[in-house]
Amino acid sequence: MKKTLSTFLGDARTEISSPVCYQVLRRKIVALMAIVSLLPLLSLAGINYYEHQSAMTAEIQAPLRALVGKAKHSFELFLAERTSAVSFIASAYSFDELSDGANLKRIFQVMRREFTGFVDLGLIDSTGRQISYAGPYNELIGRNYSEQEWFHQVQFKGTYVSDVFMGFRKFPHVVIAVRHTSESGKSWVLRATLDTMHFDRIIAAMGLGADGDAFLVSRNGILQTDSRRYGQVLDTLDFPLPPTNFEANVQTIQDSQGDTIFIASALITDTEFALVDVKVKPTVFNTWYTVRADLLFIFVTGVALIFLAVYRVTSLLIVRLQESDAQRLGAIHQMEHSQKLSSIGRLAAGVAHEINNPLAIINEKAGLMRDILNLQPECSFSDKFAKQIEAIQRSVDRCRGITHRMLGFAKRMDVKIEILDLNAILLETLGFLEREAQYRNVTLETELAQDLPRIPTDHGQIQQVFLNILNNALAAVPDGGHIVLRSWSENDQIVGISIADDGCGMSEETCKHMFEPFYTTKKEKGTGLGMSITYGIVKRLGGELQVQSKLNEGTTVTILLPKKLVEG
Amino acid sequence: MEMRDWNILLVDDEVEFISTLAERLELRGIPNRVVYDGESALKAVAENEPQVMVLDVMMPGLKGLDVLQRIKVEHPAVQVILLTGQGKTRDGIDGMRLGAFAYLMKPLDLEELIRTLAEAMQARSGEQS
Numbered sequence: 001m002k003k004t005l006s007t008f009l010g011d012a013r014t015e016i017s018s019p020v021c022y023q024v025l026r027r028k029i030v031a032l033m034a035i036v037s038l039l040p041l042l043s044l045a046g047i048n049y050y051e052h053q054s055a056m057t058a059e060i061q062a063p064l065r066a067l068v069g070k071a072k073h074s075f076e077l078f079l080a081e082r083t084s085a086v087s088f089i090a091s092a093y094s095f096d097e098l099s100d101g102a103n104l105k106r107i108f109q110v111m112r113r114e115f116t117g118f119v120d121l122g123l124i125d126s127t128g129r130q131i132s133y134a135g136p137y138n139e140l141i142g143r144n145y146s147e148q149e150w151f152h153q154v155q156f157k158g159t160y161v162s163d164v165f166m167g168f169r170k171f172p173h174v175v176i177a178v179r180h181t182s183e184s185g186k187s188w189v190l191r192a193t194l195d196t197m198h199f200d201r202i203i204a205a206m207g208l209g210a211d212g213d214a215f216l217v218s219r220n221g222i223l224q225t226d227s228r229r230y231g232q233v234l235d236t237l238d239f240p241l242p243p244t245n246f247e248a249n250v251q252t253i254q255d256s257q258g259d260t261i262f263i264a265s266a267l268i269t270d271t272e273f274a275l276v277d278v279k280v281k282p283t284v285f286n287t288w289y290t291v292r293a294d295l296l297f298i299f300v301t302g303v304a305l306i307f308l309a310v311y312r313v314t315s316l317l318i319v320r321l322q323e324s325d326a327q328r329l330g331a332i333h334q335m336e337h338s339q340k341l342s343s344i345g346r347l348a349a350g351v352a353h354e355i356n357n358p359l360a361i362i363n364e365k366a367g368l369m370r371d372i373l374n375l376q377p378e379c380s381f382s383d384k385f386a387k388q389i390e391a392i393q394r395s396v397d398r399c400r401g402i403t404h405r406m407l408g409f410a411k412r413m414d415v416k417i418e419i420l421d422l423n424a425i426l427l428e429t430l431g432f433l434e435r436e437a438q439y440r441n442v443t444l445e446t447e448l449a450q451d452l453p454r455i456p457t458d459h460g461q462i463q464q465v466f467l468n469i470l471n472n473a474l475a476a477v478p479d480g481g482h483i484v485l486r487s488w489s490e491n492d493q494i495v496g497i498s499i500a501d502d503g504c505g506m507s508e509e510t511c512k513h514m515f516e517p518f519y520t521t522k523k524e525k526g527t528g529l530g531m532s533i534t535y536g537i538v539k540r541l542g543g544e545l546q547v548q549s550k551l552n553e554g555t556t557v558t559i560l561l562p563k564k565l566v567e568g
Numbered sequence: 569m570e571m572r573d574w575n576i577l578l579v580d581d582e583v584e585f586i587s588t589l590a591e592r593l594e595l596r597g598i599p600n601r602v603v604y605d606g607e608s609a610l611k612a613v614a615e616n617e618p619q620v621m622v623l624d625v626m627m628p629g630l631k632g633l634d635v636l637q638r639i640k641v642e643h644p645a646v647q648v649i650l651l652t653g654q655g656k657t658r659d660g661i662d663g664m665r666l667g668a669f670a671y672l673m674k675p676l677d678l679e680e681l682i683r684t685l686a687e688a689m690q691a692r693s694g695e696q697s
Contacts, residue, residue, distance in 0.1 A: 356653035359675045361584045361585045363675035364584075368588050368591055371596075372595075400675055
């Protein structure tokens with residue numbers, strides 16, 4: 001995990017050098033944090049969604065199954081009672097008794113009193129001819145049913161409950177037929193007709209509600225009762241009935257109207273039809289859909305908030321990291337710079353010491369020569385010798401100046417602190433360069449604060465600082481250029497001096513290296529020590545040196561010095 | 569005190585430098601003795617105590633500051649002017665703490681040395697009186 005994480009985040013040390021590393025790092029952290037925080041949330045939401053939907057489905061299916069089971073039993077009881085009644089009459093009375101129309105009517109009236117739903121009762125002989133009839137359709141007497149399906153079925157099965165059909169009377173009805181064979185071997189059929197209105201009553205008693213639909217349907221898809229959604233009795237159901245058995249069973253299918261429905265069905269015993277109850281899924285799931293929309297809104301809002309928080313926190317972290325890196329790099333650069341200065345300082349001190357001794361000998365020898373010459377002024381070459389000795393001593397003085405500066409660079413020159421007027425030192429230093437500026441037609445402007453407080457500083461060193469910066473400015477400006485010197489009181493503790501020129505300016509690369517010893521853009525004309533010494537002096541005096549430069553536009557060097565002596 | 573009455577001891581391992589300096593001082597009427605290392609300097613002081621000693625800091629063997637330390641213990645009246653090739657370094661500051669009268673940087677300005685010698689003589693006279 002640690003390895004994966006570090007691979008994912010990358011090698012900070014490698015990437016820190018890249019300018020886009022922080023953007024890459026930000027993207028990676030945001031992605032990682034988003035994954036870590038959103039993955040459990042998404043999983044939880046997914047599982048919750050699935051479980052809730054399953055629970056909802058189960059909650060809807062269970063009562064549906066129970067309702068269909070209960071109604072199925074009602075139908076079975078209804079049909080079983082009526083079949084038993086017909087069967088009882090067929091057994092209790094002889095063919096002759098039933099052949100008597102008046103007798104049959106009397107029996108039929110008793111049947112209707114005891115059992116609702118019967119429309120008529122008829123006796124049919126073995127040839128299929130109706131011998132006697134009790135009921136509203138008297139024209140059916142003598143009708144031959146030998147070609148009717150139900151007649152064949154009852155001959156075969158003994159007892160038969162038909163599907164709903166129109167028959168001769170052109171009205172939907174169900175036939176209950178019982179075949180009876182007497183001891184003498186004579187066979188006949190007692191047939192009763194049931195009004196399907198009683199089926200509708202049982203369905204209505206299921207309490208389906210406004211959007212429910214229940215109906216009876218034959219195995220070959222013919223509606224046995226009216227359906228609210230799929231048509232009238234004897235219409236054909238326009239989608240296949242799912243596999244159905246005698247146990248109530250609930251399935252989810254898509255009907256002919258394109259709606260997803262819960263369909264509960266069960267076959268009615270001893271019949272060829274099934275009871276079906278239908279509920280449209282979107283209707284029953286309305287509550288769930290509302291809850292789901294609310295949950296989705298909360299989820300999306302939550303995800304957005306997490307992303308926002310992750311992004312903000314990461315951005316904050318990256319900014320802090322950037323600042324910290326910048327400070328660290330700054331400290332490293334400063335340390336490197338200090339080390340460079342220190343090394344160069346030690347080198348300079350060693351060189352200065354080694355040169356000073358032979359220089360002292362040259363100085364003394366030349367001095368002695370002059371002393372001797374002074375003792376013998378009559379010598380014919382005295383003037384010529386005197387000039388040579390003077391040249392030697394001038395060179396010695398020059399070398400001494402160089403070694404003193406080198407030692408100064410090595411911080412081995414003492415700082416003599418006095419309370420001084422910086423404006424006066426600035427003007428004095430400017431005086432050294434006025435002749436060159438005049439010659440090159442360079443304008444030297446001063447905007448010095450008249451009330452600038454006097455501050456404790458070293459005259460020689462601060463003058464060297466001003467001189468180094470002014471020399472650089474003069475070298476940078478073209479003939480006819482401008483150099484502006486300003487001084488001001490920055491605040492209660494600091495005074496500021498700036499030297500601005502409209503010269504060639506510096507590249508970013510030059511700005512980066514300008515305080516390094518021996519870094520020069522003046523080639524053989526410069527030592528590369530000027531700005532490095534300047535930086536060292538300003539730091540030693542407790543001040544700050546700031547440089548703003550733009551290539552071909554100019555440079556402004558600002559020196560900030562403390563108004564009070566800084567300890568250390 | 570006249571310059572010819574001065575008793576100066578010059579100590580430096582740079583023979584060419586110190587002998588030339590001695591000669592120039594003599595030309596100006598300032599008597600002096602020259603030795604080239606620390607041990608010889610201590611011996612010379614023991615034999616004939618100088619009023620002022622011009623002592624190089626960086627010498628092989630006994631270092632200038634060690635010599636100064638011992639001189640100040642054994643001959644506290646001797647005024648010591650330190651010579652250094654490294655400007656006003658830590659050595660110079662330490663030397664002043666150890667009791668040196670002054671320190672001068674090489675190459676020397678002879679007039680400055682004579683002025684400092686005179687001041688050291690005056691200081692010695694002041695201390696003795």
